[in-house]
Amino acid sequence: MAIQNGIPSEQPTIILAGATGDLGGRIAKSLRQRGANVRAIIRSGSANGEATALQQLGVSMVEVDFNNPSDLIKACKDGSCVVSALSGLHEVIVDVQTMLLQAAIEAGVPRFIPSDYAIDFTRLPKGTNRNLDLRQEFQERLNRAPIQATSVLNGMFMDLLTGQAPFILFDLKRVLYWEDADQLLDFTAIDNTAEFTAAAALDPSTPRYLRIAGETVSARQLKEIVNEVTGKKFRLFKAGRLKRLNTLIKVTRTVVPEKEEVFPPWQGMQYMYNMFSGIARLEPLDNNRYPDIQWTPIREVLAKRS
Numbered sequence: 001m002a003i004q005n006g007i008p009s010e011q012p013t014i015i016l017a018g019a020t021g022d023l024g025g026r027i028a029k030s031l032r033q034r035g036a037n038v039r040a041i042i043r044s045g046s047a048n049g050e051a052t053a054l055q056q057l058g059v060s061m062v063e064v065d066f067n068n069p070s071d072l073i074k075a076c077k078d079g080s081c082v083v084s085a086l087s088g089l090h091e092v093i094v095d096v097q098t099m100l101l102q103a104a105i106e107a108g109v110p111r112f113i114p115s116d117y118a119i120d121f122t123r124l125p126k127g128t129n130r131n132l133d134l135r136q137e138f139q140e141r142l143n144r145a146p147i148q149a150t151s152v153l154n155g156m157f158m159d160l161l162t163g164q165a166p167f168i169l170f171d172l173k174r175v176l177y178w179e180d181a182d183q184l185l186d187f188t189a190i191d192n193t194a195e196f197t198a199a200a201a202l203d204p205s206t207p208r209y210l211r212i213a214g215e216t217v218s219a220r221q222l223k224e225i226v227n228e229v230t231g232k233k234f235r236l237f238k239a240g241r242l243k244r245l246n247t248l249i250k251v252t253r254t255v256v257p258e259k260e261e262v263f264p265p266w267q268g269m270q271y272m273y274n275m276f277s278g279i280a281r282l283e284p285l286d287n288n289r290y291p292d293i294q295w296t297p298i299r300e301v302l303a304k305r306s
Contacts, residue, residue: 011035011036011037012036012037012080012081012202013036013037013038013039013078013079013080014031014036014037014038014039014079014080014081014082014083014198014201014202015039015041015075015076015079015081015082015083015104015109016028016031016038016039016040016041016059016082016083016085017040017041017082017083017084017085017086017100017115018084018085018086018087018115019038019040019041019042019050019051019054019059019085020040020042020046020048020050020051020054021050021085021086021087022190023085023087023117023190023193023194024040024085024086025050025053025054026190026191026193026194027083027085027194027197027198027201028040028054028057028059029057029194030194030195030197030198030199031198031201031202032057032058032059033198034198034199034202036198036201036202037060038054038057038058038059038060039059039060039061039062039075039079040054040059040060040061040062041062041063041064041072041075041076042061042062042063042064043063043064043065043066044063044064044065045063046063062075066096066099066100067099069099069102069103069106072099072100072102072103073103073106073107074107075103076100076103076104076106076107076109077107077108078107079104079107079109080109080110080111080202080204081109081110081111081112081113081201081202082100082101082104082109082111082112082113083113083197083201084097084100084112084113084114084115085115085117085197086100086115087115087262088262089131089134089260089262090134090137093115093131093134093135093137093138094134094137094138094141097114097115097138098138098141101114101141101142101145101147104147105145105146105147109147110147110148110204111147111148111149111150111201111204111206112142112145112147112148112149112150113149113150113151113152113197113200113201114135114138114139114142114149114151115135116135116139116151116152116153117152117153117154117193117197118131118132118135118153118154118155119132119153119155119156119186119271119274119275119280119281119282120153120211120280120281120282121135121136121153121280122136122139122209123279123280124136124274124279124280128270128273128274129267129270129271129273129274130267130270131262131263131267131270132274139151148204148206149208150200150206150207150208150209150210151208151209151210152193152196152197152200152210152212153209153210153211153212153282154186154188154192154193154196154211154212154213154214154282155185155186155187155188155212155213155216155275155282156185156186156187156188156271156275157187157188157189157190157193158187158188158189158190158214158215158296158298158301159189159190159301161187161222161298161301161302162301162302162304162305163305165268165272166268166272167219167222167272168222168226168234168302169237170305172237173232173233173234173235174234174235174236174237175219175222175223175226175234175235175236175237176219176237176239177219177236177237177238177239177276178238178239178240178241178242178244178245178272178273178276179240179241179242179276179277180276181218181219181220181236181238182218182219182220183218183219183275183276183278184216184217184218184278184281185216185217185218185219185222185275185276186213186216186275186281186282187213187214187215187216187217187298188212188213188214188215188295189214189295189296189301191296192212192214192293192295192296193212195290195293196210196212196289196290196293199289199290199292199293200289200290203289203290210286210289211282211283211284211285211286212282212285212286212287213282213285213287214295214296214297214298215295215297215298216282217298219236220236222298223235223236225298225299225302226302228299229299229302229303230302242273242276242277245269245272245273245276246273248269249266249269249270249273252265252266252269253266
């Protein structure tokens with residue numbers, strides 16, 4: 001039996017780190033919709049408007065010093081699963097998550113879901129993607145830990161197709177691709193990723209990896225979708241071969257390193273390189289594991305932009 005706000009509860013308690021971020025907030029909402037108790041752990045003094053909104057959903061907030069093991073252990077007590085939606089570089093993805101992992105183990109939490117939410121980085125050679133290298137580094141620690149772990153891999157967030165990711169060049173009426181216009185690419189809406197993660201957090205039988213894709217399309221198919229949604233004629237634009245993209249990544253990283261940024265321009269280029277290489281495709285998919293989830297199609301996301 002879990003304890004929530006001092007009151008005995010039959011519902012499982014999910015410990016959520018990163019709840020005040022975009023994905024984390026959606027995971028919290030999905031967990032509450034599924035009837036779970038949610039205890040969000042946030043850095044001391046970092047409570048903000050997002051934290052207030054979470055409290056209005058019934059999420060309990062616990063401020064902790066992430067460098068204080070006893071704080072973290074206390075925050076994880078009586079949890080059935082720790083879910084991380086933290087975002088950052090080595091200090092967060094490796095160091096803070098390692099402290100969170102150790103606290104979960106010390107508190108007796110049986111399960112841990114790390115902040116992965118990406119293409120299948122387990123298939124990537126190290127050195128091809130800085131941010132995913134960090135996830136591989138933490139993965140090695142997690143795989144050695146005495147805890148049941150599950151990573152949710154979702155490709156690219158579908159929502160980025162509305163302009164943040166340079167796949168659809170709306171002003172130029174072009175759909176950009178590298179190397180092969182028929183290479184299949186995996187996309188999942190942020191809301192669907194949150195829903196699936198919430199369901200997985202409440203499912204004690206999850207395997208080590210769960211792979212999902214709201215829709216898998218090629219650049220050629222994406223062009224037809226955007227034509228249909230906008231009523232305009234978009235054309236394919238081949239930016240070059242992957243060898244050229246790799247060169248551009250190296251040049252951009254040298255000229256504009258922005259080492260302290262989580263998503264500098266060259267990081268996005270690395271992600272596109274990985275996707276168009278086909279190496280990090282999500283196969284097989286676990287979309288049918290939770291039948292109540294309705295998968296958002298790309299046309300629906302693009303229609304909101306039009």
